[in-house]
Structures are given as C-alpha cells and as structure tokens.
Amino acid sequence: MTVPVLRLAAFTDPARTDASAGGNPAGVVLDASALDEAAMQAIAAEVGYAETAFVTERSVGGDPRHSRLRYFSPVAEVPFCGHATVATAVALARRDGVGALTFETSVGPITIQTGATDAGLTASFTSVDPQVRPIAPEVLARLLELLGATPSSLHPGYPPRLAFAGNWHPVLVFSSQTEFDAFGFDPAAMRALMDEQGWAGTVTTLAVLGDTEFEARNLFPVGTLTEDPATGSAAASVGGYLRELGLVRPPTRVVIHQGRHVGRPSLLLVDVPATGGIVVSGAATEIA
Known part of the structure; x- marks a missing residue:
C-alpha cells in the first residue's frame, strides 16, 4: 500500500x-x-x-x-x-x-x-496548561557536564527548570552568547540521559536577546539528527517557564529564533496569556 x-x-x-x-x-x-x-x-x-x-x-x-x-x-x-x-x-x-x-x-x-x-x-x-518544576541537582550536574558547561555558565536571572506544555523539556539559559554558541555534546550520551529521565522532547537551551526575545538551541539526538531547527513544544514550555517564574508580564508576546546552528533559520512567536495554555504561532511552507 x-x-x-x-x-x-x-x-x-x-x-x-x-x-x-x-x-x-x-x-x-x-x-x-x-x-x-x-x-x-x-x-x-x-x-x-x-x-x-x-x-x-x-x-x-x-x-x-x-x-x-x-x-x-x-x-x-x-x-x-x-x-x-x-x-x-x-x-x-x-x-x-x-x-x-x-x-x-x-x-x-x-x-x-x-x-x-x-x-x-x-x-x-494553544498548548495544554504548562507545568514547571525544579531539576534535581544531580541531574542538572550531569546535564551541564555533557554540555561542557558549569553552573557559572548559566544566566543568574533565569534559573534552570523542567517545563512542560506537551513534552517535558529541561530549560537552560546561558549567561553569554559565546558560551551558547560554543557548547557541544555527545549525542549518544545525551540521548541516554534523556531516555533515563523520560524527556521525550528536547533539551532546551537559550540565549537572551532582549526582555521578550531569545535564541534557542533544542538538542534532539535521534538517528542522524542532533539539534532541532524549530521546536513548537519547547517554545510553549519556554512560555510557561517565563510566566511561572515571573520573568515576563503577561499578556505578552515572546519571539524565539532557532535553527541558525543547523543552517535552517526559524521563527516562533509565543503568546503568553495570564493563565491557561501558551499559544505558539508560525508559518509553514511545502518542501519540494
């Protein structure tokens, strides 16, 4: 068939x-x-x-x-x-x-x-209602080690968390664009940690471009892939994360750029209401 x-x-x-x-x-x-x-x-x-x-x-x-x-x-x-x-x-x-x-x-x-x-x-x-919870310290330490990063690599104003809006995503915000651009990871080791923790989505890393503007790298080691060019479930989770931690004042729109590191620049628009699901918007075009 x-x-x-x-x-x-x-x-x-x-x-x-x-x-x-x-x-x-x-x-x-x-x-x-x-x-x-x-x-x-x-x-x-x-x-x-x-x-x-x-x-x-x-x-x-x-x-x-x-x-x-x-x-x-x-x-x-x-x-x-x-x-x-x-x-x-x-x-x-x-x-x-x-x-x-x-x-x-x-x-x-x-x-x-x-x-x-x-x-x-x-x-x-519109996503399901988001959830946010802490990352266990020992799991965070392992994740940072896989990225070749340390706690000082992370932005002090954006604490690491697990965020859910359909899939669970660890959310890490880097303190500098340089470290965000430069980190690498072993795909097999990252996949093993993700499977162990039940992270069916991506590992979400961010660099701060402005109060409501970010660049994302979403790690998704599966098959020949290592990073996702654009991740709607992660964008919704980021919206929930920002609202839960009081890092944005809803209702507001958050702009997320993604895909530069894998040669497929993408744009995700994230509307964060005062309560309820997060709205993620984007265009789509047919691939020849």
Whole structure:
C-alpha cells in the first residue's frame, strides 16, 4: 500500500528571502486510518524527519475539523510535536480552508487557528496548561557536564527548570552568547540521559536577546539528527517557564529564533496569556 506523505517546513521566517530553506521539516499523513502502529513507525523512519504526524481519525464525532493525531520520530512515538502540528494544520487549511481546528493528541486536545497572510498560510496552536518544576541537582550536574558547561555558565536571572506544555523539556539559559554558541555534546550520551529521565522532547537551551526575545538551541539526538531547527513544544514550555517564574508580564508576546546552528533559520512567536495554555504561532511552507 502506497501512503501519500506530505513534506512541509514549519516555523519558516517569512521575512527571509530564502524562507523555504529554513524551518523544521515534518512529514504529514492526512489519512492514516488504515495504518497500524508498526506501519506508522516504518513510514516515520523512512521519511527521516524529526517527526511525522499521522491523522488517524479524520472526523472525530462527525466534525470534519476535529481530527486525531499521533506523532512518530524515526525511532519511537512521541506524545506531542509542535512543528508537526503546525505543518498538519497548514496542510489541512490548504485542503479544506482556513479557520479553527481541533487535534486530539495523547497529551489532550489541542486547538489550532489557521489563517492566510500575504506570506502564506500560518497556524497557531494553544498548548495544554504548562507545568514547571525544579531539576534535581544531580541531574542538572550531569546535564551541564555533557554540555561542557558549569553552573557559572548559566544566566543568574533565569534559573534552570523542567517545563512542560506537551513534552517535558529541561530549560537552560546561558549567561553569554559565546558560551551558547560554543557548547557541544555527545549525542549518544545525551540521548541516554534523556531516555533515563523520560524527556521525550528536547533539551532546551537559550540565549537572551532582549526582555521578550531569545535564541534557542533544542538538542534532539535521534538517528542522524542532533539539534532541532524549530521546536513548537519547547517554545510553549519556554512560555510557561517565563510566566511561572515571573520573568515576563503577561499578556505578552515572546519571539524565539532557532535553527541558525543547523543552517535552517526559524521563527516562533509565543503568546503568553495570564493563565491557561501558551499559544505558539508560525508559518509553514511545502518542501519540494
């Protein structure tokens, strides 16, 4: 059976003339109702992107704009994936028209608003309610060691935390752009720590560009990948982290740049309300 797979780059930067060369590639299967888990995993491995999204139920409760999604990396199912959510929403908007969508996921229902701009189609998803908790000191020490960093490498105004808005992400904010740009890590050792701790998303590192502007590197060692070009679930988690620690005054918009270190510049817009889920917005373009 041949299964059509769409390929889109999510969180492209419309201001860049080479926007199609940026963003985070995702596979999208708009009708996976006949696929079992093994088949979806095999397709995700063949596509080879960080994640592929599968619409396993096209019309939940008879509503054509209410779907059920599952997400697979090349090696395993993941609970939630922001960039694949945006890619799927844009693909559905292209087929069915813009407007509101609801995706049932393993972390709960996700609401998405799609729209059309001069630069193309965009999508905004609202995360589940975020959670923030401390990182155990011994785990933080191991994580810093893997990055070749020390506690003094971190920004004193942004304490390290675990943040959740669909996936758990450790959030580390570096004190200088130089250290943020220069750190490296062993992918196998990082993956072992992430699996041990149940971090299904990414390790999120940030550099501060302004009060509400950051650059991110999201570490995601899986297959041949080491860093994610754009990470919607991490962006939502960062929004929750900033709100929980009182580092922004909601409602506000946070701008996150990502992907420079892997040659795919990306732009994520994060709207932080006073309460509730975090809204992450971005554009998506089809990959030839």
